[in-house]
Amino acid sequence: NAGVTQTPKFQVLKTGQSMTLQCAQDMNHEYMSWYRQDPGMGLRLIHYSVGAGITDQGEVPNGYNVSRSTTEDFPLRLLSAAPSQTSVYFCASSYSSGNNEQFFGPGTRLTVL
Amino acid sequence: AQRVTQPEKLLSVFKGAPVELKCNYSYSGSPELFWYVQYSRQRLQLLLRHISRESIKGFTADLNKGETSFHLKKPFAQEEDSAMYYCALLNDYKLSFGAGTTVTVRA
Numbered sequence: 001n002a003g004v005t006q007t008p009k010f011q012v013l014k015t016g017q018s019m020t021l022q023c024a025q026d027m028n029h030e031y032m033s034w035y036r037q038d039p040g041m042g043l044r045l046i047h048y049s050v051g052a053g054i055t056d057q058g059e060v061p062n063g064y065n066v067s068r069s070t071t072e073d074f075p076l077r078l079l080s081a082a083p084s085q086t087s088v089y090f091c092a093s094s095y096s097s098g099n100n101e102q103f104f105g106p107g108t109r110l111t112v113l
Numbered sequence: 114a115q116r117v118t119q120p121e122k123l124l125s126v127f128k129g130a131p132v133e134l135k136c137n138y139s140y141s142g143s144p145e146l147f148w149y150v151q152y153s154r155q156r157l158q159l160l161l162r163h164i165s166r167e168s169i170k171g172f173t174a175d176l177n178k179g180e181t182s183f184h185l186k187k188p189f190a191q192e193e194d195s196a197m198y199y200c201a202l203l204n205d206y207k208l209s210f211g212a213g214t215t216v217t218v219r220a
Contacts, residue, residue, distance in 0.1 A: 040122070040212055042117075042119075042199060042212040043199065043210040045207055050206060058207060059207070059209070102159070104158065
């Protein structure tokens with residue numbers, strides 16, 4: 001199993017550009033989520049999904065969209081990139097949304113100029 | 114609203130010395146708490162969860178509801194314990210992380 005995969009590993013955008021961060025898992029996990037990691041702030045939940053077709057907002061959802069058309073994929077879209085979105089983004093998945101271990105991807109380092 | 118506080122950004126200890134990472138939380142219900150660890154150039158991974166009451170890699174964490182704390186402890190630190198540690202609280206499908214503590218174990 002590849003586990004949780006994320007692409008790209010690195011990305012540089014200009015202010016106003018849009019892009020999609022890809023996340024996929026091959027463990028048949030129902031629950032998937034996106035976090036951003038910023039120095040001194042830990043990881044903050046952006047959006048999450050408890051199953052295909054179901055998504056909801058986390059702590060910092062503004063400027064991001066998600067969709068979950070399949071169990072395996074959970075892409076994160078930046079609609080109009082801003083410098084404040086410069087961060088490291090992590091995708092995670094778990095068997096269910098309950099008290100289960102979350103498996104994390106390797107992260108995407110995004111810089112917005 | 115739930116909140117997780119890790120008061121120490123950096124923690125430096127000598128090999129063989131005890132290490133304790135502090136975690137305090139604010140939550141009105143019955144908390145589900147975790148410790149996650151990120152070693153250099155590795156993915157973030159679960160270290161332990163409070164319901165398991167287990168010891169992983171020599172680490173233990175006790176939930177103290179009276180003090181609303183979930184401190185992580187290890188009696189004898191090893192160099193391979195150098196990493197970033199995050200305390201996290203699960204509520205209604207959402208996992209809230211503390212700011213993290215970077216631990217450096219010196220020889």
